[in-house]
Amino acid sequence: VGEFDLIERIRARVTGSSSVPVGIGDDAAIITPTPGQALAVTTDSIVLDRHFTAAWSTADVGHLALAVNLSDLAAMGAKPRWALLALTLPEGDVAWLDGFLDGFLGLADEFGVSLVGGNISAGSLNIGVQLLGEVDPAIVAHRQGARAGDVLAVTGTLGDAAAALKLGQRAGPGLQSRLRRPQARVAAGIALAAEVDAMIDISDGLLADLAHLLGSGLGARVSLGQLPASDSLVEAIGYTEQRWPLQLGGGNDYELLVALAPDRLDSATASCRSLGLALTPIGEFNDSGIIECVRPDNTLMEIDHDGWDHFKT
Amino acid sequence: VGEFDLIERIRARVTGSSSVPVGIGDDAAIITPTPGQALAVTTDSIVLDRHFTAAWSTADVGHLALAVNLSDLAAMGAKPRWALLALTLPEGDVAWLDGFLDGFLGLADEFGVSLVGGNISAGSLNIGVQLLGEVDPAIVAHRQGARAGDVLAVTGTLGDAAAALKLGQRAGPGLQSRLRRPQARVAAGIALAAEVDAMIDISDGLLADLAHLLGSGLGARVSLGQLPASDSLVEAIGYTEQRWPLQLGGGNDYELLVALAPDRLDSATASCRSLGLALTPIGEFNDSGIIECVRPDNTLMEIDHDGWDHFKT
Numbered sequence: 001v002g003e004f005d006l007i008e009r010i011r012a013r014v015t016g017s018s019s020v021p022v023g024i025g026d027d028a029a030i031i032t033p034t035p036g037q038a039l040a041v042t043t044d045s046i047v048l049d050r051h052f053t054a055a056w057s058t059a060d061v062g063h064l065a066l067a068v069n070l071s072d073l074a075a076m077g078a079k080p081r082w083a084l085l086a087l088t089l090p091e092g093d094v095a096w097l098d099g100f101l102d103g104f105l106g107l108a109d110e111f112g113v114s115l116v117g118g119n120i121s122a123g124s125l126n127i128g129v130q131l132l133g134e135v136d137p138a139i140v141a142h143r144q145g146a147r148a149g150d151v152l153a154v155t156g157t158l159g160d161a162a163a164a165l166k167l168g169q170r171a172g173p174g175l176q177s178r179l180r181r182p183q184a185r186v187a188a189g190i191a192l193a194a195e196v197d198a199m200i201d202i203s204d205g206l207l208a209d210l211a212h213l214l215g216s217g218l219g220a221r222v223s224l225g226q227l228p229a230s231d232s233l234v235e236a237i238g239y240t241e242q243r244w245p246l247q248l249g250g251g252n253d254y255e256l257l258v259a260l261a262p263d264r265l266d267s268a269t270a271s272c273r274s275l276g277l278a279l280t281p282i283g284e285f286n287d288s289g290i291i292e293c294v295r296p297d298n299t300l301m302e303i304d305h306d307g308w309d310h311f312k313t
Numbered sequence: 314v315g316e317f318d319l320i321e322r323i324r325a326r327v328t329g330s331s332s333v334p335v336g337i338g339d340d341a342a343i344i345t346p347t348p349g350q351a352l353a354v355t356t357d358s359i360v361l362d363r364h365f366t367a368a369w370s371t372a373d374v375g376h377l378a379l380a381v382n383l384s385d386l387a388a389m390g391a392k393p394r395w396a397l398l399a400l401t402l403p404e405g406d407v408a409w410l411d412g413f414l415d416g417f418l419g420l421a422d423e424f425g426v427s428l429v430g431g432n433i434s435a436g437s438l439n440i441g442v443q444l445l446g447e448v449d450p451a452i453v454a455h456r457q458g459a460r461a462g463d464v465l466a467v468t469g470t471l472g473d474a475a476a477a478l479k480l481g482q483r484a485g486p487g488l489q490s491r492l493r494r495p496q497a498r499v500a501a502g503i504a505l506a507a508e509v510d511a512m513i514d515i516s517d518g519l520l521a522d523l524a525h526l527l528g529s530g531l532g533a534r535v536s537l538g539q540l541p542a543s544d545s546l547v548e549a550i551g552y553t554e555q556r557w558p559l560q561l562g563g564g565n566d567y568e569l570l571v572a573l574a575p576d577r578l579d580s581a582t583a584s585c586r587s588l589g590l591a592l593t594p595i596g597e598f599n600d601s602g603i604i605e606c607v608r609p610d611n612t613l614m615e616i617d618h619d620g621w622d623h624f625k626t
Contacts, residue, residue, distance in 0.1 A: 021351070026456050027388035027514055028355035030448065033346050038334070041429065042341035043397045043443055047436035075340035084356045086399070086441045116354065123360035124437035128399045130356055132445075135343065143339050201340055 029116035037134040040078035060180040062103030069131035070184030075201040077193020078133035085118035086128035141199035146259030152283040157230040162250020174232030182254040191271040219288030225296035342429035350447040353391035373493040375416025382444035383497030388514040390506020391446035398431035399441035454512035459572030465596040470543040475563020487545030495567040504584040532601030538609035
């Protein structure tokens with residue numbers, strides 16, 4: 001079907017919002033920001049065979065496209081509110097679009113996000129999402145701000161998505177769903193933003209994203225024995241020496257990684273616990289200028305995986 | 314080079330703004346909207362061999378990617394302020410990126426737009442831009458709002474870009490530059506928003522975009538003899554019967570098409586003239602429910618081109 005039929009199909013499934021005086025179907029959307037709040041804006045694209053494969057359900061693709069953007073806003077402590085969708089599609093495929101919207105709009109509804117506009121072009125499949133959110137300017141969290149002596153802590157568990165990629169068909173549903181249906185830590189991000197010195201979401205891998213928290217001269221020591229692992233991961237990969245590289249280098253966890261003063265750890269942990277989410281201290285920041293990974297027996301583990309870069313392999 | 318080198322290369326060329334407390338390099342950008350203004354948000358992607366060809370300079374591609382988005386905000390009467398750039402690139406090509414930024418950032422500077430963030434992925438070339446602007450909620454222009462009896466008017470001239478596409482290598486520099494370096498009518502959009510009943514930018518072709526201004530039962534009569542043509546177009550295509558189809562059906566003009574009450578035409582025209590831009594009345598709205606194109610001798614012209622649809626040819 002045609003471009004305008006597809007747009008109409010999207011519009012028919014989107015409900016209005018009082019904060020969106022002009023939504024889908026005009027040259028631009030008009031939205032009304034909340035007075036006193038700053039805007040948080042992000043964009044992330046997902047690409048076939050990079051972020052997902054043809055074996056995925058289109059609903060999973062729709063979920064992922066929004067989830068990676070939700071996670072970026074979570075890392076700022078922002079509440080997601082409005083989304084734009086830039087679809088480049090090989091053909092006007094209604095079944096593809098409907099499935100995609102099941103995943104995308106299902107997740108949008110869950111987080112109170114309004115789809116306000118977008119664009120459809122013909123070409124190689126490319127899914128771009130722009131997400132806008134709001135954040136109290138007094139609590140917005142940055143990547144920079146960690147200090148020597150800060151605790152390094154992470155929400156949830158690490159390594160499930162990497163294990164799902166590594167094991168392929170042999171991965172169980174628990175691991176698969178972490179890869180295909182990642183849960184952005186939005187509520188935890190808002191709660192943690194008031195407590196932490198710095199925050200980032202783990203999309204490229206723990207070590208790669210930890211490196212973004214290190215300013216000039218700052219280093220960190222990661223205690224491998226403390227890396228939180230899900231039951232599914234422990235069951236699938238029993239040996240810690242095989243599990244740690246997945247937890248350190250594998251991307252797509254979409255957990256939040258924070259630096260916080262030791263005396264904030266208890267209240268931050270309690271905030272997360274009230275949301276049903278663990279916050280686990282996994283190391284500390286120091287003045288070493290490097291990242292070290294330490295086994296429970298105090299020996300250092302050599303790391304040769306430095307995370308995902310789209311133009312390096 | 315790697316993804317993070319490319320991002321650093323972009324960041325090095327972007328200057329800060331007091332409205333952007335957190336710019337490129339964090340999980341999301343933080344921007345400070347102006348109290349009392351509504352936000353206008355749009356996204357448009359451009360794709361190789363659809364919107365540009367491999368023969369174009371990368372600076373032209375960068376200019377076009379932003380210009381099409383500027384035009385969308387112009388059509389709402391909004392002032393563009395902040396942009397995000399979602400690049401999907403086949404490889405980490407520094408020369409390509411530098412040329413692209415020459416065009417993109419050159420145009421951004423011209424309009425006071427800050428590049429605040431974005432995303433780089435590997436894959437088939439795809440350039441997505443999200444543009445945010447601000448608009449006085451009292452004057453925001455919509456596609457809906459035209460009334461029978463309103464004048465139909467257009468800024469600038471029509472058909473140059475279509476002629477450049479049709480003539481290919483034989484098109485002169487005047488026509489080529491309208492195709493590759495379109496000028497979004499931002500200042501005119503802001504001025505016209507206070508005068509018009511409805512407004513749209515012409516991206517898909519005059520008739521296709523005019524159709525978007527027609528609510529239930531509304532029609533329009535276009536006077537072919539009044540369609541404004543540039544000297545370059547008249548020189549390249551002398552016969553009006555050959556020129557009109559290009560002016561009616563060719564896209565990429567990025568002029569503004571407006572519906573306004575007859576008694577607002579003089580002040581709207583004066584506003585545009587003060588910006589060095591013509592505003593030409595080219596027809597009127599009526600209750601016919603259809604669009605008619607009328608020659609100077611009062612005969613109707615049959616139209617078989619209904620504008621650009623990405624999934625129809």
